[in-house]
Amino acid sequence: MDGVNSLVLAVVGVVMMLAGYVLYSRFLAKRVYKLNAEFKTPGHEFDDGVDFVPTNKYVLWGHHFTSVAGAAPIVGPAVAVIWGWLPAFLWVVFGTVFLAGMHDLGSLWASARNKGQSIGTLSGRYIGARGRNLFLVVIFLLLLMVVAAFAVVISGLLVAQPGAVIPTWGALLVALLVGQAIYRFKMNLAVVSVVGVVALYGLILLGDRYPIELPERVMGLAPEGFWIVLLFVYAAIASILPVWVLLQPRDYINGIQLFIGLGILYGSVLIATPTVVAPAWNENVPADTPSIVPLLFVTIACGAISGFHGTVASGTSSKQMDRETDARFIGYFGAVGEGLLALGAIIATTAGFQSLQDWENVYESFSSGGVPVFVEGGGAIMNAGLGIPESLSATILATMAVLFAATTMDTGVRLKRFVIQEIGELAGVRLNTVVATLITVGIALALTFSQGGDGSGGMLIWPLFGTTNQLLAALTLMIITIILMRKGRPFLPVLIPALFVLVMSAYAAIVQLGTFYSDGDWLLLAIDVVIIIAAAWVLVESLIAMRRVSKEPKEPEDEQLLSEAEKLPSRER
Template sequence: MSAIVLLVLGLAAMAAGYLVYSKFIAEKIYRLDPDFKTPAHEYEDGIDFVPTNRFILWGHHFTSVAGAAPIVGPAIAVIWGWLPAFLWVVLGTIFFAGVHDSGAIWASVRNKAKSVGSLTGDVVGKRARSIFMIVIFLVLLMVNAVFAVVIAGLMMKFSSAVVPVWGAILVALVIGQLIYRRILSLPVVSVLGVIALYALIWVGPSVPIQMPTEVMPGLSGNAAWILLLFGYAAIASLLPVWMLLQPRDYINGLQLFIGLIVLYGAVVLLNPTLVAPAFNTDVPPGTPSLLPLLFVTIACGAISGFHGLVSSGTTSKQLNRETDARFVGYFGAVGEGMLALAAILAATAGFASVADWQAMYTAFGSGGVTAFVQGGAYIIHNGLGMPEATAATLLTVMAALFAGTTMDTGLRLQRYIFQEWGEIYNLPWMKKGAPATLLAVGSCLLLAFGAGGADGSGGMIIWPLFGTTNQLLAGLTLLVITVMLVRLRRPMWYTLAPLCFLLVMTIGALLLQLRTFYEQGNIFLLLMDIVVLIAAILVAMECAAALKRSRAEVAAEPE
C-alpha cells in the first residue's frame, strides 16, 4: 500500500476532527466563554501566571506534551502491523486526546488554575486526590528520569547533535527577550529563531562534541550528561515562563512543523510502499497480545495523562482567553497526532524491504527512536536528495529537543506537586520554589542513580509501567471533567465513554504485565504493578461513586 494514502487519510481525518468535532465540544459541552477572566489575568505575577499569545502558548503546550513519546510509542507498536497503530492514533487524537487536553485546560481555568491533582480533591473527593497525587508523582518521576537518559544517550551516540541541543537554549533566551520586550514582531522573531535553530543543526556535524566515555573514576559520560541536564532543568524550572520555557517551546514547535513538512514532502515525492504488514501475524516470540497492550504502548499520540498535567499545570496559568483552550489544547493534540503519524510512516515505509523491517523488529520494544530516525532519514534522502547523515541529524535533534522541552516542563510540574503537598500538609518551607525544586531534582536523581547505579539509567527500570500509569492518569483527568459536566447539567458521554474505555484497557494491561513480571521473577516491577493495579481499581470505584453522588445531587436541586 502507498504511504501517501495513509498520510492523506490521517491528515484529513485529524483536520475534520479539529474543524468540526472540537468546535462542537468547545461550544456545546465546555461552553468556552471569551469574556471569562482567566487566572493568567487574575493572578498575573510575571513568573508562572502570564497572559500569553495563543500561538506562543500552543508552542509551549504542544512541545511540552509531545516529547519523544509520540515517536517511541507508535514506532514500537507497529510490530503488530501498521493498521492498528494508525487507527488508534487517528481516532484517539480526535475523540480522546483533543477532548481530554482542552477539557483539562477548561477545568483548571474554571478553578483558579489548580492542577488536576489538587482539583480532584474539590471535585471528586480527598480519597481520589490522594490516589491522583501518587499517580502524578510516579508519572513525572518516570518522565523526567527517562527523558534525561534518552537525551544523554542521543548526545553520546550522535556528537553532532550536542551543539544544536544546547545552542537552542541560547536561541530561546534571546527570543524570549525579543518577544517579551516587544523589540521585534512575532513573525520576524519566528523567522530569525528558525534560521538560528537550523544554522545550529548545520553547524553541529562540523563541531562534534564527544563526552568522554569515563569523565572521572566512577562517573561515566552518560551519567555526566544526566547530571548536567538536571542542573539545567532545575534552573529552567525557576525562571519566569516567558524567559525560557515559552520561547524554547514555541521555536521547537515551529521546527517540528518544518521537520514534518520535510518528512511529509519526502513521502509525497518518493511515494514509498508500506513494507510492514497491515496486521502482523508473524510477531517475534514473547510479543504480548495486541489487546489491550496497543492502548498503553501508544499513549502520547492518541491520549496521555501527562497532557492533563501540562494542561492544568502550566498552560492554564498562561491562557489569555478561555476560548483559546480549543486551539491550544485540541489543536495541540492534533499536532502530536501528526507527529505520531510521521513516526508510523517512518517505521513502516522507511525500509527497502520486508526483510529490512523485520531485522529492525526482532523483539517487542525494538524500533522506537532508532526506527524513526533511520526510516525517516531513508525517506528524506531518497525523496528529497538530502544526505542521509544530515537527515538523520535533523531527526535526532528533533527528538532530543522535544524530550528536552518535556523535561523542562516536567520538572516544573514536579516542583508544583511538592508545593501543593506543602499546601495540603501545611509545610511552609515546601511551598517555596527553591526547596520544592531541590526535592523534585533529588527524587529524580535518587531513582536515576539509586536504582540504576553509576550510569544513571534507573528510570528505565520502571519505564515498562509508564504506559499503564500514564493511561490511568488520563482516566483520572477525564473523571474530574465528567463530574464537573454532570454538576453543570451538561452531556457527559463525550468524556465518560473514553474514561470507561481507558480504565478497561489499563486494568487489562496491568493484569497481563503482572503475569509477565511474575514469570520473569522481577519482584520490584511486580510490586509496582500491584500498586498501580490497586490504584486503577480504586479509581474505577471512585468513578462510580463520584458520578452516582453528583447525579443524585443534581437531581435533588431545583431546575
C-alpha cells in the first residue's frame, strides 16, 4: 500500500466520518441517550448571562469545536505517522466514528441531565466522594499540561512564523465585535459570520505582508517568554468575562475560519493529488521509537478520543446548550471536525514531501514530528494544488494551529479555575472568580518558567498528556455507563470503548513508568504513579457502582420540560 494517492485517504476518511455522523450519531441520539428537544437545559434553568447562556447551536458548535481541537490533533498524528500512515489513519477514522463522537455527545448529555455539572462533580454523585476527589486530581493535572504546553506551542509558532502575529491578536478584536453584533445588536448571524471571516482572512494577508518579529529581549524576557506572559494575561481576562463577550464569538468565528482553512488544505489535495511518500507500515523506525502498541493509542489522543473533550463538554458547552437535541451536532460533529483536522495532519506529514528519503530525513527520531512538519508539508501541498505562495501557505497553516491552540488554552484556563474552586470548596475554602483565576494562572506560569525565561518548562510534564488524557476519557465513559445503567438504557456502545481505551492507556502508563525510571526522570515518574493510582482507584469505585446499580430499580425519566416562551430560538428571546 506504499505510494498510495493521498486523495484516496482524504475521500475514504471524510466519507466514513460523515457517515458516522449521519448514521451512528442518530442511533446514539435516539436509542442510547434519547435526546429530548423539550428537556429544559441548564442554560435555560440557570441563565445568568455569564456562564449559563442558551446559545444558537452553530455558535456553540464553534466554541466546542475550537476549544477541543487544539494543537494536539496536529501534534499527535504528526508524531504517530513514524509507525506508518496506515495505523494512524485507521485509529483516527475508527476512533472518531465509534469513540470520540460518542464520548463528546455522551459527556454533553450527562452534564445537561445533571444541571450542567462537570464530569468531576458527576463522578462524586455516581461513584462516591473518594472517586470524585481522585477524578479531580486527574483533571487538574491534565488541564495544567494543556494550558502550559499550548502556551509554549503558540509562542514558538509566533516566533517561527512572525506572519501569524497580526492575525492571532487581531482575531480578538474581530471576536469582540462579533459578540456585540450577535448579542447586543441582534444582527443577522449569517451576515455577521461572513463579515467576521472576511476580516480574519484579511488579517492573515496583512500578517503575511507585515510579519512582526520581536527583538532578542522584551522586558527582560526572550521573545517566547514575552508571548507566553501575554497569552496568560489574555487567557485570564477571557476566563473571567461572560462567555458571550469573547469566548463564544472568538471560538465561533475561528471555527468557521478554521474549517475554511481545512477546506483549502483538502481542496489542494483534490487538485494536486500528491502521493503519500511515507510507508503504510514503517519497518525502519528510528532506534528511539517505542512499541506501536500501546503507544499509538495515546500518541494520537485528540483526533481519535480525548478525555479533555469531556471536561470541555461538561465544563462550558453543556451550560450553553439551547436544546438537548443540539448535543448531537455540537458534540458528535465537533468530534468529526477534530477528526478531519487529524486526518489533514496525517496527509500533510506523509504526502507533503518529494520523496521517501526527504520524509526519513525529517523523521530521524520519534520526537521529530509536530506542528512545524504539518506547516511545512501542508504548505507544500497548498502551493502545488492552489498555487498559494509558500510564505502565505505557511502563514495560513501556522495561524490555524495558533488559533486552535489559543482557543483551547483560554477554555482550559476557565475550566481549571472551575476545578480549583471545586477543590477549594472540598477544603472548606470559598474562592471567588478573580482569586481562583490568579491561582490558576500562577501555577501554570510557575511551571512554564521553571526551566528558564524561554518558557520551555511548559513542556516539562507534557510526555504524560497522552496517557492522562486517555485515562480520563476511559473514566468519563465509565461514569456515562453508570448513568445509562441507572436509567435502563443500552450501555454496551459506551462500555466496550471504555474498556478498550482503559486497557491501552493503563498499559501505556505502565510502559512509561519503566522509561521514566530508566531515564532517571523522577518528577515524571512520581506524577505517573499518582495518575495510575488515581485512575485505578476511580476504576474500582466505578466497578463497585456498576455492580450496585445492576441490582437497583431503574430511575424514572426526570424531564423538566421547556415552557412555551422558552421554546423560542435563543436569539429571538
